[in-house]
Amino acid sequence: MANSLPHARPSPPRESRRLPSPEADAAVQFPRCPCPGRPPPDRKRGTFRSLTPARIRPAGLRSHGLSGRDGTKARRMAPLPVFQMSTRDSAAARPDQGSAPGVRPLTRQDYRTLALSALGGALEFYDFVIFVFFVTTLGALFFPPELPEWMRQVQVFGVFAAGYLARPLGGILMAHFGDLIGRKRMFTLSILMMALSTLGIGLLPTHTSIGLAAPLLLLLMRIIQGAAIGGEVPGAWVFVAEHVPAKRIGYATGILTCGLTAGILIGSLIATALTTAYTKAEILDWAWRIPFLIGGVFGLISVYLRRFLEETPIFKEMEAKKALAEELPLKTVIRDHRPAVVVSILLTWMLSASIVTVILMTPTFLQTLYGFDAKTALEANSIATLFLSAGCILSGLIIDKVGSGRFFIVGSLLLAVTTFLFYTTLHTAPELLFPLYGITGFVVGVIGGVPFVMVKAFPPAIRFSGISFSYNVSYAIFGGLTPMFVTLMLQLDKLAPAHYILALSAVGFCTGLWLLKAERVPGEKLTTRPAH
Numbered sequence: 001m002a003n004s005l006p007h008a009r010p011s012p013p014r015e016s017r018r019l020p021s022p023e024a025d026a027a028v029q030f031p032r033c034p035c036p037g038r039p040p041p042d043r044k045r046g047t048f049r050s051l052t053p054a055r056i057r058p059a060g061l062r063s064h065g066l067s068g069r070d071g072t073k074a075r076r077m078a079p080l081p082v083f084q085m086s087t088r089d090s091a092a093a094r095p096d097q098g099s100a101p102g103v104r105p106l107t108r109q110d111y112r113t114l115a116l117s118a119l120g121g122a123l124e125f126y127d128f129v130i131f132v133f134f135v136t137t138l139g140a141l142f143f144p145p146e147l148p149e150w151m152r153q154v155q156v157f158g159v160f161a162a163g164y165l166a167r168p169l170g171g172i173l174m175a176h177f178g179d180l181i182g183r184k185r186m187f188t189l190s191i192l193m194m195a196l197s198t199l200g201i202g203l204l205p206t207h208t209s210i211g212l213a214a215p216l217l218l219l220l221m222r223i224i225q226g227a228a229i230g231g232e233v234p235g236a237w238v239f240v241a242e243h244v245p246a247k248r249i250g251y252a253t254g255i256l257t258c259g260l261t262a263g264i265l266i267g268s269l270i271a272t273a274l275t276t277a278y279t280k281a282e283i284l285d286w287a288w289r290i291p292f293l294i295g296g297v298f299g300l301i302s303v304y305l306r307r308f309l310e311e312t313p314i315f316k317e318m319e320a321k322k323a324l325a326e327e328l329p330l331k332t333v334i335r336d337h338r339p340a341v342v343v344s345i346l347l348t349w350m351l352s353a354s355i356v357t358v359i360l361m362t363p364t365f366l367q368t369l370y371g372f373d374a375k376t377a378l379e380a381n382s383i384a385t386l387f388l389s390a391g392c393i394l395s396g397l398i399i400d401k402v403g404s405g406r407f408f409i410v411g412s413l414l415l416a417v418t419t420f421l422f423y424t425t426l427h428t429a430p431e432l433l434f435p436l437y438g439i440t441g442f443v444v445g446v447i448g449g450v451p452f453v454m455v456k457a458f459p460p461a462i463r464f465s466g467i468s469f470s471y472n473v474s475y476a477i478f479g480g481l482t483p484m485f486v487t488l489m490l491q492l493d494k495l496a497p498a499h500y501i502l503a504l505s506a507v508g509f510c511t512g513l514w515l516l517k518a519e520r521v522p523g524e525k526l527t528t529r530p531a532h
Contacts, residue, residue, distance in 0.1 A: 104245055106252075113243050114252055116309055118259030120191050120302040121236050125263030126270075127198040127295040128229045131160055131222065132360070133271035137288045141206040142214045159219050163226030164480040168472040170227020171234060172330060175468030178235055179329040179461065182319075183242065184311045186464075187235045192303045193228035197221045199296025202289045233260065234468040237451040242312035242460070247400055253451035254396020258389040264359060265385040270294070272378050314460045329465035333458070337466055340457035343511060344470030347408075347454070350508045351447040352479035357486060357497050358419065358444050359385055362437075365497060369490075370426050372433065380433050384441030391445015399449040405516025411446035412508035415501065418443040423498035446508075453515065 106114075131138070139149075139156035147155075170193075178186035200221045207214040237253050244252040270291050278287040333341065359381065366377040399407045422440040425432060451467075458466035482500075489496035 106244060106248055110244050110248075110252075113309060114240055114255050116302075116305050117187075117236050117240050118256050118262075120306060121232065121256055121259040122263040122266065123295065123298050123302050124191050124194045124229060124232050125260045126266045127194050127263075127292075127299055128163065128225055129264055129360075130198075130267045130270070130291045130295055131163070131201075131225075133267055134288055134291070135160060137283060138218070140284060141288070142204075142218050143207060145207075155215070159215070159222050161480055162219055163222045163229070164476050166223045166226030167230035168469070168476050169230070171230030171468040171472035172465070173227075174231030175234060175464040176329055178231075178238070178464040178468075182311055183235060183239045183315055183464065184306075184309055186231055187239050187309070188303060188306045190228045190232040190235060191299055191306065193224055194232065195296050195299025195303060197224035197228065198292050198299060200224075202292030202296055230472045231468065234454075234464060234471050236260075237455055238464050238467060239309075239312060241451070241455040242314040249455055250396040250398075250400035250449065250452040251393070252396070253455060254393045254399075254448040257396075257448045257451060258392040261355075261359075261385060261389045261392060264355075265382060265389065267291075268378065268382055268385065272382075318460055329462040330469055332462045333466045333469055337458060337462070340466060341470050343514070344454045344457055344467065345474040346507055346511050347450045348471050348474035349478040350412075350504050350511075351450045352475045353482045353504050354415070354444050354447055354501065356479055356482045357500060358440060359388065361483060361486065362497065366426075366433070369494065370430065372430070376433070380437045383434055384437040384444075387438045387442035388445050391442040392448030393445075395445050395448030396452065399452045403515075403519055404449065404453045405512050405514075405519050407449050408446070408508050408512030408515060410512075411443075411449065412505045412512060414443050415446055415508065416505035419501040419505075420498050423495055 135153070135156050138159075139152040143152045143155055174186045174190060198221075201218065204217055204221070205214060210217075236256050240252045240256050241249045274283065274287060274290060362384075363374075363377040363381045366372040366380065367374060372380075395407070395411070418440045422436045425436060454467045454470065455463065486496055486500055489500065493499060
C-alpha cells in the first residue's frame with residue numbers, strides 16, 4: 001500500500017494521530033499525480049504535497065470533483081490567479097534548505113558553473129549584438145548597389161529585426177526540450193547555434209559574388225542567431241539558479257546577467273577598435289569579417305567548455321522521481337500560471353526597453369540631440385555599460401536579502417530619478433556626461449533582479465518553458481518596437497527617452513507593489529520572498 005494515496009489507507013486510532021513531521025513526509029512515497037506536471041493532492045488539508053519535504057501551497061485554490069478509484073470524490077486543485085508558491089524546489093536537490101538554520105556558501109564548483117555560464121553568455125550576446133554595430137557596412141555589401149541608401153538601410157534593419165522575431169520560436173522549442181530531456185543539452189545547443197551562425201556571417205560571400213542569394217543567406221544566419229539567443233538567456237538563468245543555494249539565486253542570476261551585458265560592452269569595444277585601426281575602404285573590403293569570425297571561434301570554444309558543466313540537481317531529481325511534465329509544458333504554463341506569465345512579461349518589458357533605450361540608443365541621442373561627437377558618445381556608453389554590469393551583480397545581492405517587492409519599488413524610483421536627471425541635465429551641464437551616464441547605467445542594473453522573480457515564479461517541471469515564453473514574447477514585442485516608438489516620440493517631445501523610462505519605472509513600481517502584497521499573504525513562504 002506504499003503507493004496508495006493517504007486517504008485510501010485505514011485510519012489509525014485517534015490517540016495515535018499527529019501532524020506529520022518533515023522526516024515522516026520524506027519517507028512517504030507518493031503515487032504519480034493524475035494531473036500532469038502537478039504534485040499529488042493532499043485531500044485532508046486541501047493543498048498540494050510535493051515529491052519531497054518541500055511543499056507548494058498556492059493560496060486560493062478551487063477544487064473540482066473527480067471520481068477516484070474507490071468511488072469517492074477525489075479533488076483536483078486548480079490554481080486561482082494568485083502569485084504564490086514555495087521558495088524551495090527540493091530539499092534533496094538543495095541540501096542547504098534542510099532543517100539547519102544556516103545556508104551553505106557557494107562552493108568552488110558553484111563558482112566554476114557561474115564563470116563558464118557567464119563567459120558563454122557574454123560571448124553569445126556579443127555575437128547577437130555585433131550585427132548592429134556594422135549595419136551600414138552590411139547594407140552596402142549584401143544589397144544591390146543601385147538601391148537608394150535609405151532602402152538598403154531599411155532592408156538591413158529588417159534583417160536585424162528578424163533576429164528578434166525568431167527569438168520566441170527558438171526559445172519556446174528549446175525550453176520545451178529543456179524541461180523534458182535536460183537543461184544542459186539545450187544550454188549547449190544554443191551556443192553552438194549562435195557560434196555557427198555568427199561564423200557563417202563572417203564567411204558569407206557578398207552581393208557582388210552571388211547576387212540576391214547573399215541577403216537571403218544573411219537573413220537565414222540572423223534567424224538562427226535569434227533562435228539561439230531565445231534559448232540561451234532563459235536557459236542560462238534556469239541552469240545557474242538550479243545549481244546554487246536558494247539564498248544565492250539572485251546573486252547567481254545577477255552574475256549571469258552581468259555577463260550578458262558585458263557582451264554588449266565587448267561588441268562596442270571591438271567595433272571602436274576596428275574603426276580606429278582600419279580605414280573605411282579596408283573595412284568594406286575585408287576587415288568587417290573580423291568581429292564575426294572572432295565571435296564564431298570563441299563561441300565554439302565556449303561549446304567545448306560547457307562540456308564540463310553538469311546537469312542541474314533539480315532536473316536530476318525530477319528525472320529520478322519521474323516528476324517531469326507529462327504534457328506540453330507550454331500548455332501547463334498558459335493554463336495554470338498566467339499570473340506568473342504577466343509578472344514576467346512586465347519585468348521583461350522593463351529590462352528590454354531600459355537596455356535598448358539607455359544603452360543602445362542613447363549614443364545616437366548624444367550625437368543628434370546633445371551635440372557630442374561620436375568618439376565621446378561611445379566612450380561614455382562604454383562607461384555606462386561597465387557600470388551596468390556592476391549594478392546587475394549588486395542588484396542580485398540585494399534582492400536575495402530584501403525580496404523582490406521592496407527591491408522593485410525602490411529600484412524603480414531610483415531608475416526614474418537618475419534617468420530623468422541624466423537626460424535633462426546634459427543640456428546645461430555637458431561636462432557631467434561621464435559621471436551622469438555612469439550613474440544612470442549603474443541604476444539600470446536594477447534589471448539584474450528580474451531573473452530572480454522569473455526563476456521563482458514557475459515550478460521546476462515547467463520553469464524553462466515558463467521563463468522562455470514570457471521573456472521572449474515580451475522581448476520580441478517591446479525590445480523590437482522600442483526603437484521605432486521612441487524615435488516617433490522624438491518628433492513631438494525632445495525628452496522622449498526620459499519620459500519613456502519614467503513610464504517603465506511606473507510599470508516596475510506597480511509590479512513591485514503587487515509582489516510585496518503577494519509576499520505578505522499569510523501561509524507558506526512565497527516564491528518572491530528571500531529564502532530563510
